[in-house]
Amino acid sequence: DAGVIQSPRHEVTEMGQEVTLRCKPISGHNSLFWYRQTMMRGLELLIYFNNNVPIDDSGMPEDRFSAKMPNASFSTLKIQPSEPRDSAVYFCASSPVSRGTGSAFFGQGTRLTVV
């Protein structure tokens, strides 16, 4: 398996622009997580899906952030409009649903820089 695939790996954008981050989870996994990592705040859970349904989005910082999972093999995290304080590394992770596992596997992350 190719693992969790995130794109792009790096994104530089100007303040006010829309940014879309993409994630393809591991086939057969039906839990998906989006995290944001910064030096100041560490790894923050933004949103968590089970079977394509958002279960907990309490970590989404504000209305500028939105996440979708239209099917089991694709998810997006959108920031509109972007701000310099959104600069961070964004990770996607997926996990199988069957009991006795629980392990989440991470993509390589997207480094977002908003100038």
Add this chain to the structure above:
Amino acid sequence: AQTVTQSQPEMSVQEAETVTLSCTYDTSESDYYLFWYKQPPSRQMILVIRQEAYKQQNATENRFSVNFQKAAKSFSLKISDSQLGDAAMYFCASRPGQGNLIFGKGTKLSVKP
């Protein structure tokens, strides 16, 4: 609410020696998992070891082992025969059943040759 606390921001170990990284957690769930992840400078998050809360036996993966103290809600990671490649950030995490996966702030491990 779930919380995970790593009280050691930085640790250092001599190559070939043993080091223990500490982690405490809090959860109201009876069914949960605990994890240690490694993040080298490449920033890739790598699963090191996993422990199911219902198992009394401590998990072991080669040079990595855990000391799981359920009553104390403690989950430490022991790295034996430390190698230069073990230098990284180490994150402790907990997950109730199929719920959220919550991370601690991390411990930066340096390995001295």
